[in-house]
Every structure is written in C-alpha cells, then in structure tokens.
Amino acid sequence: xxxxxxxSKVVSDAHAALDGLEDNMTVxxxxxxxxxxxxxxxxxxxxxxxxxxxxxSNNAGVDDFGLGLLxxxxxxxxxxxxxxxxxxxxxxxxxxxxxxxxxxxxxTLAERCRAAGAGIPAFFTPAGYGTEVAEGKEVRVFNGxxxxxxxxxxxxxxxxxxxxxxxxxxxxxxxxxxxxxxxMAMAGKITVAEVEELVEVGELDPNDIHVPGIFVQRxxxxxxxEKRIEQRTVRAKS
Amino acid sequence: MGLSKDQIAQRIAQELRDGWYVNLGxxxxxxxxxxxxxxxxxxxxxxxxxLGMGPFPVEGEEDADLINAGKQTITAMPGASFFSSATSxxxxxxxxxxxTVLGAMEVSDGGDIANWKIPGKMVKGMGGAMDLVASAxxxxxxxxxxxxxxxSKLLSACSLPLTGVACVKKVVTDLAxxxxxxxxxxxxxxxxxxxxxxxxxxxxxxRLVVEGDVPEMML
Numbered sequence: 001x002x003x004x005x006x007x008s009k010v011v012s013d014a015h016a017a018l019d020g021l022e023d024n025m026t027v028x029x030x031x032x033x034x035x036x037x038x039x040x041x042x043x044x045x046x047x048x049x050x051x052x053x054x055x056x057s058n059n060a061g062v063d064d065f066g067l068g069l070l071x072x073x074x075x076x077x078x079x080x081x082x083x084x085x086x087x088x089x090x091x092x093x094x095x096x097x098x099x100x101x102x103x104x105x106x107x108t109l110a111e112r113c114r115a116a117g118a119g120i121p122a123f124f125t126p127a128g129y130g131t132e133v134a135e136g137k138e139v140r141v142f143n144g145x146x147x148x149x150x151x152x153x154x155x156x157x158x159x160x161x162x163x164x165x166x167x168x169x170x171x172x173x174x175x176x177x178x179x180x181x182x183x184m185a186m187a188g189k190i191t192v193a194e195v196e197e198l199v200e201v202g203e204l205d206p207n208d209i210h211v212p213g214i215f216v217q218r219x220x221x222x223x224x225x226e227k228r229i230e231q232r233t234v235r236a237k238s
Numbered sequence: 239m240g241l242s243k244d245q246i247a248q249r250i251a252q253e254l255r256d257g258w259y260v261n262l263g264x265x266x267x268x269x270x271x272x273x274x275x276x277x278x279x280x281x282x283x284x285x286x287x288x289l290g291m292g293p294f295p296v297e298g299e300e301d302a303d304l305i306n307a308g309k310q311t312i313t314a315m316p317g318a319s320f321f322s323s324a325t326s327x328x329x330x331x332x333x334x335x336x337x338t339v340l341g342a343m344e345v346s347d348g349g350d351i352a353n354w355k356i357p358g359k360m361v362k363g364m365g366g367a368m369d370l371v372a373s374a375x376x377x378x379x380x381x382x383x384x385x386x387x388x389x390s391k392l393l394s395a396c397s398l399p400l401t402g403v404a405c406v407k408k409v410v411t412d413l414a415x416x417x418x419x420x421x422x423x424x425x426x427x428x429x430x431x432x433x434x435x436x437x438x439x440x441x442x443x444x445r446l447v448v449e450g451d452v453p454e455m456m457l
Binding site: 032033034035036058081082083084085086091094095101103105106107108109110111113114125126127128129130131132133163173174175176177178179180181182183210227228229230231232233234235236237 | 284285286287288293294295296297300301302303304305306307308309310311312314320321322323324326327330331350360361362363364365366367368369372373399400401402403404
C-alpha cells in the first residue's frame, strides 16, 4: 500500500461535500456581504433541498445571490447574523414571522465561532453591555468594566470559501475575502472548503497557510465563480 | 448656518494624531479620510479585515475580494494587511485602534449612544457598532445636532435602544464641538462659524455646560 504522508480531504464536488447534511441542522457560512461566500456549496444546498436550516453567517446575502438563494426557497428557518439589511425577501419573511432572526454583535459573532473551534465554551466581552443584547446574560466586572457572558456556537457543518487550497485541506485566502472563513473552518464539526484553485500538496508554502488542514474535513475545486460586487464604488481617474 | 457634512468631517480630522490606527463608520465618518492633516501618518482599519485601507479604486480596477465594512470596493495602501474577523475585533476589543468615529441617531449627556435600531422599523442589525463602542478608548460621534423633525439628538437619556453606555467622549455636529463629562454633561468647546451659544443651548436637550467665551471652530 502506498503512503502519501498527508490526509486527503478531497471530495469530487459540492454535492458530494454535503454528505450527512440533514434538515434542521445548524450550519455556518463564511463571508462578509457577498465577499468570500461559499457560492458552490450554497447552490448545492439549494439543489439538495435541505430545509429548516439555522444559518450562522455575518449577513444574509442579497435577494438573488448568496444566502438569499436559500431564503427564496424557504430552506432557512433561523438566521444568526450581525447585519441583514440588503435583502427584501429576508425582510418579508422576518416581518411575517416565517424566519427567526438572532442579531449578534459582529465581534461577538466572530469570537463565538473562534471559541467553538478553540475549545473555549464561553467568554466575557464588553460588547453589548447595557443594551438589549445583554438581556438575560451573566454580567461580571473585570478591571472596573462590566462584561457579558457569551457562549461558543455549536455547528455540525461549516461551509467556507478560500482562494487556494491543497489536497490536505490547507487554505489561503485573498484580500478581505478571509473575514469569517477561518474561524468558521475551525468551528465546524464537518468543515467543507471550496476553493478557486485546488493544488497538489507541496505546492503551497507552509509559511503562507492561513488555515491548517486539520480544520478542514472536505475540500473541492469550485467552479463558475460569479464573485458579485455588492457596492461597486470607484473614484475618478486623476 | 451650520457646517456641511464635509466640514464636520474636516473638523474631526483635526483630532487625528500621528501614528494612530483609526476606524471610520459609514456616512459622515467616511469623509474624514479626505481631510488628513499634513504630516500626520495614520492607517485606517475596516472591521471586515483590513488595516491600511486606501481610496476607492479607479474604474476597471475593482476587486470583489477587496471591500470595506460598508461592502464598497476599496484599495489597499502600501503596508496594508489582511486578517480574519476575529483578529479584527481583537484589535478593536484589545484597544489597539486609537480612534473610532461613527454616526449616531442619539447621544446622551452621560455618553450613551443609540445608532442601530428604531422600534417599529426594519431592524438591520448592529454590525460591529456594539463591539466598537464598548471597547474603543476614544470615540467621536459625527452627526447633525437635530433630527429631520428639528428635535435635539443630544439628550439627557437616549429614547432609542442603546448601542453602548457611557462610551462617547466627543461629539462633532453641524453646530458645535462638545466633550462629554459624565458628571456634568455636554461641555461646549467650540461653535460652528456664525452659530450662537444661544442656538446651541436651544437645540441641546441634554445638560449643556457653557464656560466663558466659546470660540468658533477653525476650519
């Protein structure tokens, strides 16, 4: 038997990557706005028809792209996010009570993901003290300043997107497309990484790896990336 | 006549100090970047994961993988760095960012701020605002002195759901520069050119402290 000296995480495509994804699961999706979102996985979940999903994601996409696709098909039961303002269908479902929404301060959202992956069950943060976010939460004073207790998330699945990845699941991100992806990769019991460029092991410099392959259970070469820009803003040529 | 939005930004820019890392919120705060004083070196942080944020790209050079927290396309300055959201908020919570400038719907004379939710209206979320105001050592609010109905936005207590408590240090409006002393209230530091102390008194609902001659802003 041949030995590769690495643990291969490669699956054939987005559909194969969804093995074990069932209705009513809590699922993390990397990305900020439409930047760095797992486009292929979202499309595959839509096609698979998984319902009752509790999404943990900073945003909820736009009407016809990103997680908006899963809102259109009513596959999302609950949204845990920090900002959800760009989506009419989201607003309609939220106001009608079809969709539950739990708004979490962005830094707390990031840290609850990080904590989940790092084996920290809960932590204290000053964010949200004295606001409705703090309601029902334990308060403790450290160095004279009140903090509230926040708990790590628990997510059976996480879907992340990277620029480059190798067969061992090591990931490299580009620009601000990194955002929530690294912590969500750490947090998912099964983390699926889709990449723009899947390479052989040895091709990525170990010094450049942003997420070590230990945090990634499945990786596949993504296809047909749209990488839509939400707010195209330019300046005049000087 | 009070200040234009751009002049509010210009006045806030005078608060920048050499070597500071600065986080600018959406709206008037964004305009501060256009008025960095000569000889001052600062880097802008955007909480989605960049330090050393540059201006908008020229047409044709937009990159879907390079945006700010307002989801606008941006550029990266020489010396910029990218990082995760967890690292970004470590910078913010850990007080490595020296100044946060953000907009507000209401500010109280004890330094409370409300800027994320209007009951009965669509709630979009707080984004990173609660983390920023809870942790930043130095928070300047940029806003109009009154709302569209002419009512004061500088109150004794916020009526809207809070974003953070006792955190705002300074407020720059179209009419005035005010420092918040939690024991005394809004201390009037400067008036906008041509704006009287009486007008500021009339449009400030919270406690206002006026000491001696209040100078006009230098713009």
